[in-house]
Amino acid sequence: MPALLVLALAVLLSVVLPSINGEAAYRNELHKGDIVELADGITLVPSAGWNLAAGSLFGHTRSPVGSTADTDLVNGAVDFNVQAAPFDGTPSALLTRVNQINRDLHRAKGRAAASTGRYPVTTRQGVVGVAEDFVGVARQGSIIAFVFRPRGASTGSTRQGVEIVVSGPKDEMSRLRDDIVGMIHSIRAAS
Amino acid sequence: MSTLAAERRQAIEQSGWGEDFHLVQPHNLAFWVYCVLVVGGTYVLWGQISIAAAAFSGALASGIISFGLLAVAYLWFIHYEDRYTTVPAKLAAAGFAWGAVAATGAFALLGNDAVMNLFAKRFGASFAFDWGAALSAPIDEELAKGAGILLLLVLAPRLIRSPFDGLILGAFVGLGFQISEDISYAWIGAANSFGDIGTAWQTIVVRTLASIPSHWMYTAIFGAGLIWFVGRPQVPARRGLGAGLMLLAMLMHGLWDGSAAIASNSVFGWIVPTTVAAVLISVFVWIYRTTQPIEREWMRELMAPEVELGVVTPAELNALAGTRSMLRGYTRSQPNPRTAEHVIEAETELAHQIARDRGADTDAVQQARAAVAHARAG
Numbered sequence: 179m180p181a182l183l184v185l186a187l188a189v190l191l192s193v194v195l196p197s198i199n200g201e202a203a204y205r206n207e208l209h210k211g212d213i214v215e216l217a218d219g220i221t222l223v224p225s226a227g228w229n230l231a232a233g234s235l236f237g238h239t240r241s242p243v244g245s246t247a248d249t250d251l252v253n254g255a256v257d258f259n260v261q262a263a264p265f266d267g268t269p270s271a272l273l274t275r276v277n278q279i280n281r282d283l284h285r286a287k288g289r290a291a292a293s294t295g296r297y298p299v300t301t302r303q304g305v306v307g308v309a310e311d312f313v314g315v316a317r318q319g320s321i322i323a324f325v326f327r328p329r330g331a332s333t334g335s336t337r338q339g340v341e342i343v344v345s346g347p348k349d350e351m352s353r354l355r356d357d358i359v360g361m362i363h364s365i366r367a368a369s
Numbered sequence: 370m371s372t373l374a375a376e377r378r379q380a381i382e383q384s385g386w387g388e389d390f391h392l393v394q395p396h397n398l399a400f401w402v403y404c405v406l407v408v409g410g411t412y413v414l415w416g417q418i419s420i421a422a423a424a425f426s427g428a429l430a431s432g433i434i435s436f437g438l439l440a441v442a443y444l445w446f447i448h449y450e451d452r453y454t455t456v457p458a459k460l461a462a463a464g465f466a467w468g469a470v471a472a473t474g475a476f477a478l479l480g481n482d483a484v485m486n487l488f489a490k491r492f493g494a495s496f497a498f499d500w501g502a503a504l505s506a507p508i509d510e511e512l513a514k515g516a517g518i519l520l521l522l523v524l525a526p527r528l529i530r531s532p533f534d535g536l537i538l539g540a541f542v543g544l545g546f547q548i549s550e551d552i553s554y555a556w557i558g559a560a561n562s563f564g565d566i567g568t569a570w571q572t573i574v575v576r577t578l579a580s581i582p583s584h585w586m587y588t589a590i591f592g593a594g595l596i597w598f599v600g601r602p603q604v605p606a607r608r609g610l611g612a613g614l615m616l617l618a619m620l621m622h623g624l625w626d627g628s629a630a631i632a633s634n635s636v637f638g639w640i641v642p643t644t645v646a647a648v649l650i651s652v653f654v655w656i657y658r659t660t661q662p663i664e665r666e667w668m669r670e671l672m673a674p675e676v677e678l679g680v681v682t683p684a685e686l687n688a689l690a691g692t693r694s695m696l697r698g699y700t701r702s703q704p705n706p707r708t709a710e711h712v713i714e715a716e717t718e719l720a721h722q723i724a725r726d727r728g729a730d731t732d733a734v735q736q737a738r739a740a741v742a743h744a745r746a747g
Contacts, residue, residue, distance in 0.1 A: 181397075181398040181520060181523060182398070184399075184516040187513070191477070192476060195483035195487070198487065199484075229490075230494035231494060232498075238495040239499050239630075240629075240633040246568070265563060282424035283420060285423065
């Protein structure tokens, strides 16, 4: 009897709950005026109708958001993931490092994705980042890297790297293109 | 002498002292459930480890080496505190493996992730950001680790005879979980910082400093509570106390995980973690002191015939079956404290040998008695 109880608990946690989660839908769509805090001093204005799967809405959380944080926005099958962490280098160096990590991971998983050349991306605040597009078997998308200098940061060691990975099926990416571009351009450091 | 010998046999019988632990029990469903969940957990963890090894090998290696050393330190400490009818090494290893592999891979990783996502979907990401870990991990993880203690209780009912055994076995299970989680946090820290190994080292330092009020202690308290809840032949069930301790372990775990949200931007952010640490340590010490007497009594009954034989002195028996402070007080009061320590060590080994040989006067027991005489001679 205890053994069956343990087995039932394992099935509940590793099979039933993930299955319920897979079926569950988001009930808290983002609205106009919401602001997402990507990291301490760095924000993004999300498009209305998207869902915040992980991260922090500015002014809505009690826990402080640190300098290293992960944010995930979703809309249908399109995923907009932002990773922020201290980074002492250029956007191009950040993208090179991210690509190296991705190559290592793809090699381990036996997958590959073809990338385009790099091109500049500029936020409305005037911060210039660098991007490249990729095409995989079922998904396509872009990787964009920025390096921000948040409020009060006077030395290179307090600069914040921000990596955005947007991916999804081709048709949905096309449909949400304006939202995606708008959200990327909205990223800003507090000044 | 015959009364003492009968009491010795009874102590061995009641305590299960000296019995071997055999994990492989094909006739026992608990063995198969243990195996399935350890294999399943290994499979899940292997997926993570292969990612870490491919892209964050430096951080992974740093975590394994650093937390491996931390594990050795804690294993020594738990074994040091388990000085009477010690939990057999194979049982401790089975508990550690359950915590490190099954409780993490087959329960907590997938369960926590699902619950956190469900919180985000139902109540919003900000709620999940603040309270997700505090509301999911204490339940998922404490039940996952406690499930291991329950399985091992079914596999070794004669070895887990008191809440003290639950405390010690729980500490081994919790330590396995803690070390496994620590290693994953080390490389995930690097992964979240674009592969910066410096972040992995920050994680290693912080989690080492915060390692006392952590999983090994939560699960030790949960384990003692579980044994009190179900009861043992010599320890009647105390369901209220048992359930209370299991809930306390979950509550302290939840408060620790939720401390950032509770404190918010307050300058008193240190209060919650400090309180949790103080409560955990106090409860751990209370359980340790409350559950020791039966273990000490078994030691006394096991070694009393040796006093009659003149192998052990009455004062040494009091030290052997006493608290650690009584033991220290005894050795320090002797003309040659180092010799007294060696004698006590030899007598402890004699106790283990007598228990292993079920109280029989074997050659090995005779040799252990000779070792006591040798230690006494200096």
